[in-house]
Amino acid sequence: MALLQISEPGKSTMPHEHRNAVGIDLGTTNSLVASVISGTASILKQTNNSNLLASVVNYSSDNTIVGIEAKKLQIHDPQNTISSVKRLIGKNLSDINQKNYSLNLQNKEGIISIKTNQGEKNPIEISADILKKLKKTAEDNLGNELYGAVITVPAYFDDAQRQATKDAAKLAGINVLRLINEPTAAAVAYGLDQNKEGNFVIYDLGGGTFDISILNLSKGIFEVQATHGDANLGGDDYDQAIFNWLSENNKINTSDAIIKQKLYALSREIKEKLTDKTTLTINEKINEKIHIKCQLSQKDFEKITKNLTKKTIDSTRHALHDAGLSVSEIQGIVMVGGSTRMPCIQNAVEDFFKQPLLNNLNPDEVVALGAAQQANILAGNTNDNLLLLDVIPLSLGIETVGEIVERIIPRNSTLPISMGQEFTTYKDGQTAMIIHVVQGERDLVKNCRSLAKFTLKAIPPLVAGAAKILVTFQIDTDGLLSVSARELSTGIQSAIEVKPSYGLSDKKIKKMLEDSFNLAKEDKESRALSEAKTEGLQLCEMIENAIKEDPSLLDKKELNLLQKNLVKLKKLLESSDRNNIEKITKLLNDNSQSFAAKRMDKSIHKALTGKSVSSLEF
């Protein structure tokens, strides 16, 4: 394709600087890690030679066990064995049905905590243990230390669930290059494979969740148009439908736990067998009294699950509407998730779109493969031009009088995005206020997810209504929220204290990280010094390069200031004076912001004029 590729400074690494980057699909039932090796994305094998790592962790002894070995222990040691932790991450006890868990669950400082033989474990720590195992798999396979990873999350994950996933990765010692949505990752796997162009639908039905995304692909740009879904709809519901059918038709009393368990297992087996059989004869002895003898055809299965399938099609219709597209404008449909193997799903989706589906990649692996490709690009290992423009899946709002939600950022807005909102005081001399941020589409606060409460402090004491505080909500490319505030009449930056409704505060995460490194005091200091030096050195190099390239963007005063501090910092870098290195680094950082902004503007102009000369070939 490209004849000669010249990388721009600071944006791409030289070929010999290959960085080990992986894609991680952190799944409810199974997790996978993949990497691009000699140009091809492939799944990295676990120690038992399997592509999948069961997302199960056992804490019965001091030795943490992850994977199939832990899964085997579940029956005998249910209290210390945790599966499906993805359903718990970023949530608190009131969000889940405790009856479904044989674990000892508690609420601790806003998040779920599980009592085990190794002490209390929260979903972030448990996910981190799975991620640590995947990291080891990656390093064993790739032979070197891991540079970073792209981790996938369901498109419908809210801010708290995304933040918790990222925290888990940090705790596992993984440098998170980016969190990306599972359907988007699947689109990358298909798009890069086949150089597709046009509008694509990603239909993702997993064990417990359903996501639908509509993307526009053009010359390596993946622009998400709309996303929709149902966080409580998946293959498990199809098992339940067979379970109900079996118990009704055979008049089985399912109040007994053992019978229930056996019937569930049988239902799942029937579902899987019906994938390539038109009719299935069931002949199964549940116990001495109950002997099931019957037949279930694919047609009947389709009938008893019609409502479930219809729900996914309704979501699909909704997403198309949000994207402003009709069925005839869709160029391809990608099927993701093990549950899309069911013929009734394949038929329903094919009927709706009136065209054959794309399912030549393994639906269990496609997400990890796409994430690996994106990781490889972000790490700068390739000059493939690919850009993902993803959206925020759920609207962001704040609580107003009467517990009504005022929407600030509408769902399906392209990321990154920020929105400012002005607030004022209602009492004379008021110096603080609380802002409650929620996520969801409903009008009442109680029907949305509470994300965080922000306390604005240090508001200058003025008469009621005189202070004008501009609060800016920024959502970054990982879909994560940050908030800043400024009082407009005085220009005072308000201090913000964040109390997340779910998950952990920054302080607590920092402490967990420090504990996990378990370093002695001297080690901590030398580590901090080396980090400060690396940062300072990088900054010096960056600024010196920038001055060389764009001297015209600086006036004499600015140039002098930068050069003065550059000399200062370089000298400090030869010492062990960490405090001053950090101080001057920060100063230099602040000094060069406007220079960096001007350089970015220049590159925009250059890109636009350059492209218009060669007749905008998009």
Add this chain to the structure above:
Amino acid sequence: MQFNIDLNRLQKSYRIIQAEIHPDKFISASEIEKKQSLIKSTEVNDAYQTLKNPIKRAKYLIKINLKSKQKDSTLPPNFLMKQMEWEEYLESIWNQKEELEKFKLLISTEYQKILNALENACDKNKNWNDAMQIINEIQFIDKLNHKIIKQINEIETK
């Protein structure tokens, strides 16, 4: 800048710019560049959304051009009459999909007509007070259109 813009070119330019400055292009860059890329990329997204949508685009033009407000922005009587007629008609065909589809077409022709009027007010006459009034009318039609589409979807999902 004017109201009538080439949307195709807008999208192309948007993509060229994002391909240059998006935070994904600065994963291994310095903190300064990361921060600037986040700021710029956010601004570009905001600008794109403003320019892409005719109502937002016109509102932006009014904001930068209108020096003093002359008229109040209430709807003119003849439009209010039309509005009531449409509302009543919509109610009478509420459960008839085919009639709704026909009505949708009629409304989209109205939308197009009024969009032309907005273009005239902005680009030809530079009458920002007029433009403001037309926006009020467009917003009503826009809402009505969404209501119709939502009801058609509702019928389809039944």
